[in-house]
Amino acid sequence: DTGVSQDPRHKITKRGQNVTFRCDPISEHNRLYWYRQTLGQGPEFLTYFQNEAQLEKSRLLSDRFSAERPKGSFSTLEIQRTEQGDSAMYLCASSLADAGDEQYFGPGTRLTVT
């Protein structure tokens, strides 16, 4: 399968713990995006990378959230000191710059904070 992959698919954690998610984009895609989706809502943009550079971060992304894409390939999203309000589906997408902005999504990581 050459699509976007995410790991883990599900994560249950206790409030206050740190969690890290990984995203592997489609190999030739140079842009990588993180979104968060809660029930009944569309995905909300969090941040995106072009190659290894983080070009934009949403105001939704508090200081507890950090994302990296060190080699311009896979990316990690870390949430520190998780809160119950962080419970959501975290989606990663990738695209090829200058290819019509069409983004392809991974299966997501469902986070539950207890």
Add this chain to the structure above:
Amino acid sequence: RKEVEQDPGPFNVPEGATVAFNCTYSNSASQSFFWYRQDCRKEPKLLMSVYSSGNEDGRFTAQLNRASQYISLLIRDSKLSDSATYLCVVNKDKLSFGAGTTVTVRA
């Protein structure tokens, strides 16, 4: 005001029927437009891009009205497998998603 607004539905239609729905967007400088489809507890999947002249992909027709800032999707001869949530997506530097329109096709 939300950047992208959609009628949440649900639109409950019989197989073979035609169903159509719109979304509106607030940023007149938006550059590109898409419809994504999302099945329950799955990731969004690109259904089609939307072009100014309108475009068709099989049973699906998308229209864009820049003057009124709305986008439409029409599904002809609907199938059971068309049951899903359809997300309207607008791009101005980043993608903004609507909350989705739920379509249920019944036998």
